[in-house]
Amino acid sequence: MQSQSDQEKFYITTPIFYPNGELHIGHTYTTSICDFFARMARLAGKQTYFLTGADENSLKIQNKADEVGQDVIEYLDLQAKNVILLFEKLDISYDQYIRTTNKERHHTGVIALWNNLVEKGDIYEGFYEGFYCVGCESFKTEKDLVDGLCPDHGTKPDFIKEKNYFFKLTKYAEKVKESLLNNTIKIFPESRKNEALKIIENDLFDISFSRPNKGQANVIPVPGDQTQGIYVWGDALVNYISALGYGGSEGEKQSESLYNMFWNNDLSQSVHVIGKDILKFHAFIWPAMLLAADIPLPKNIIVHGLMQSGGRKMSKTIGNVISPVDMINKIGVEGLRFYFANNIPIFDDGEITEDLIVSNYNGYLSNGLGNLTNRLIKMMISYDVSVNFDSIENTDLYKRLDENLNKTLIDFDINSYTNYLWKELSAIDADIQTKEPFKLFKINPDEARKIVENLLLRFYTIILFIEPILPKTVPTIIKHIQDREMPEKPLFPKVEMEIN
Ligand code: ME8
Numbered sequence: 001m002q003s004q005s006d007q008e009k010f011y012i013t014t015p016i017f018y019p020n021g022e023l024h025i026g027h028t029y030t031t032s033i034c035d036f037f038a039r040m041a042r043l044a045g046k047q048t049y050f051l052t053g054a055d056e057n058s059l060k061i062q063n064k065a066d067e068v069g070q071d072v073i074e075y076l077d078l079q080a081k082n083v084i085l086l087f088e089k090l091d092i093s094y095d096q097y098i099r100t101t102n103k104e105r106h107h108t109g110v111i112a113l114w115n116n117l118v119e120k121g122d123i124y125e126g127f128y129e130g131f132y133c134v135g136c137e138s139f140k141t142e143k144d145l146v147d148g149l150c151p152d153h154g155t156k157p158d159f160i161k162e163k164n165y166f167f168k169l170t171k172y173a174e175k176v177k178e179s180l181l182n183n184t185i186k187i188f189p190e191s192r193k194n195e196a197l198k199i200i201e202n203d204l205f206d207i208s209f210s211r212p213n214k215g216q217a218n219v220i221p222v223p224g225d226q227t228q229g230i231y232v233w234g235d236a237l238v239n240y241i242s243a244l245g246y247g248g249s250e251g252e253k254q255s256e257s258l259y260n261m262f263w264n265n266d267l268s269q270s271v272h273v274i275g276k277d278i279l280k281f282h283a284f285i286w287p288a289m290l291l292a293a294d295i296p297l298p299k300n301i302i303v304h305g306l307m308q309s310g311g312r313k314m315s316k317t318i319g320n321v322i323s324p325v326d327m328i329n330k331i332g333v334e335g336l337r338f339y340f341a342n343n344i345p346i347f348d349d350g351e352i353t354e355d356l357i358v359s360n361y362n363g364y365l366s367n368g369l370g371n372l373t374n375r376l377i378k379m380m381i382s383y384d385v386s387v388n389f390d391s392i393e394n395t396d397l398y399k400r401l402d403e404n405l406n407k408t409l410i411d412f413d414i415n416s417y418t419n420y421l422w423k424e425l426s427a428i429d430a431d432i433q434t435k436e437p438f439k440l441f442k443i444n445p446d447e448a449r450k451i452v453e454n455l456l457l458r459f460y461t462i463i464l465f466i467e468p469i470l471p472k473t474v475p476t477i478i479k480h481i482q483d484r485e486m487p488e489k490p491l492f493p494k495v496e497m498e499i500n
Pocket of ligand 1: 014015016017018019025026027029030055236237238239273274275276277278305306307308314
């Protein structure tokens with residue numbers, strides 16, 4: 001038996017999202033992708049830890065709480081509750097939901113890292129004069145703006161002049177570049193690695209790492225200087241290790257082993273999943289902070305595209321925002337999860353419209369997996385076919401699918417993974433058509449049973465590998481097969497397309 005210490009480790013994280021509104025379909029996409037990989041890693045026998053959470057120490061959250069007239073901490077508690085409910089609905093199998101207002105766990109980690117940077121001589125006092133976009137929570141130069149506006153938010157950034165502490169980012173630029181070039185940090189896809197290298201070349205200046213502390217409840221004061229608060233990104237990025245116990249307070253010591261198991265361990269695969277909008281922070285600033293503090297680097301960064309609707313960026317003004325809850329009400333959680341895995345190109349900008357989601361759901365799930373399940377279980381019962389699934393792991397098909405699973409945990413191409421499985425399902429459909437066990441049964445029942453038994457074995461094997469994508473439906477199908485019972489109602493009821 002494998003002991004815990006030699007079991008391969010897999011650590012996966014989502015960005016921690018700003019809870020200044022309801023999470024939209026883009027946030028649920030990133031989180032679902034992480035969930036697919038976390039479940040796949042568990043299926044592959046890896047010891048897995050899946051982290052998600054909320055980026056709460058941000059100015060725009062204070063602004064939002066003021067706008068709705070609520071105390072910021074009360075506001076954040078309510079938001080966290082709502083997000084956790086949404087993640088439960090989506091079957092997100094996370095191990096920890098980190099909140100950056102958590103003093104024992106997160107603040108201590110951030111302060112430990114800050115002190116580490118100070119000891120290395122990498123934090124110095126300076127004066128910042130320039131732009132700041134609260135929407136991005138990011139300092140901007142003239143060349144980042146389009147017609148004087150932030151291209152992402154369409155707003156005029158604030159012009160600020162203030163005392164700040166700076167982090168010596170430039171000191172680590174060459175080392176970060178090297179770690180990208182020699183794949184110490186692997187960036188997926190390759191084109192984003194080139195983009196990251198360009199960012200490093202173009203943004204070669206030290207970064208302001210604190211802002212004046214106006215005494216908000218959601219800010220971490222700079223150690224030794226309460227007049228300054230740690231810059232939200234300098235705080236937020238640390239969540240990936242503070243959640244594992246890095247720099248933890250006494251009460252948090254028990255979780256230090258998580259840090260040694262999943263981060264400070266050459267044999268652990270650490271994976272950050274992010275959207276392309278926050279590449280600079282993850283591929284430049286975060287590695288520089290870690291290098292400065294002598295902390296191991298993340299091993300993989302998956303950079304996905306941003307979803308558009310009707311060929312345009314989703315925006316409330318255009319009126320093309322898709323709500324995950326509306327979609328779940330229409331096609332169910334599994335319908336949405338399947339669309340993410342199958343139809344949104346992971347390394348590109350994807351298109352999401354209600355029509356596309358519904359037509360894919362009807363095609364692949366309702367007519368595809370749903371119908372096939374019914375046909376096979378029906379034949380199993382009517383022809384009295386018995387199947388022994390005990391030695392399924394020795395079949396060629398199982399080995400092939402297992403290989404595909406392990407390959408995907410290296411190249412992270414979830415679209416090809418899903419495609420591969422649905423091709424195998426289609427092959428079963430095609431075999432039913434050509435071998436016609438329903439006709440054969442009338443003349444040679446034994447032969448027909450053998451065919452159905454083989455089809456069922458293949459089907460059962462395939463759905464074991466579909467479980468990471470459809471974690472509710474697969475156990476239901478398995479139960480129906482084992483109990484030899486037809487589903488009472490369709491697994492994926494057909495959804496009518498709305499005619500506009
Ligand atoms: O940036 N399509 O939080 P955030 C796909 N708090 N994914 C999308 C998307 C879209 N249209 N829009 C957003 C932050 N996302 C920081 C992160 S991490 C230490 C701190 C997803 O709430 C995508 O993953 O603005 C993107 O990177 C993230 O949401 C930004 O979330």
